[in-house]
Amino acid sequence: MALRSKIDSVLSKTLVLIMAVMVINVLWQVFTRYVTGDPSSFTDELARYLMIWIGVLGAAYVSGRNLHVAIDILPTRASLKTQKRLRVIVTILVILFVLFAFVIGGSRLVYISYVLGQQSPALQVPLAVVYIIIPISGLLIMYYKISDLLKLKP
Numbered sequence: 001m002a003l004r005s006k007i008d009s010v011l012s013k014t015l016v017l018i019m020a021v022m023v024i025n026v027l028w029q030v031f032t033r034y035v036t037g038d039p040s041s042f043t044d045e046l047a048r049y050l051m052i053w054i055g056v057l058g059a060a061y062v063s064g065r066n067l068h069v070a071i072d073i074l075p076t077r078a079s080l081k082t083q084k085r086l087r088v089i090v091t092i093l094v095i096l097f098v099l100f101a102f103v104i105g106g107s108r109l110v111y112i113s114y115v116l117g118q119q120s121p122a123l124q125v126p127l128a129v130v131y132i133i134i135p136i137s138g139l140l141i142m143y144y145k146i147s148d149l150l151k152l153k154p
Contacts, residue, residue: 011061022050045122049130060137064144095145102138
């Protein structure tokens, strides 16, 4: 569990850093628009990409801390044995979804963006760099969920 807590720590600090950069970026955008009258050209795009990173990495963090939204009407009314089975089934379904959507689908998106040489309009960074967070987040979620599965086994 030492690795899991280390990943949690790095992930939480990364999210705080991204949020801080986003706040500074938006403040700069407001300053340049209303004070100087000449709005910065890159701030809108940077804020959009940082928001994507916060959302996707935040999903991994929340998944690892088991703080995600869940409907627990059925499990709370079931026996302990059934609750455990439901947790195993749901965790396996999450792992499969994340594998196909985030890891495989996200990797394909990164690869296609890289091969096509797509660049963001204002920042001129490769879109593959922006999209790389999707498979990374997927791998983190899979790690967390596999770790949870191993804890559920007797």
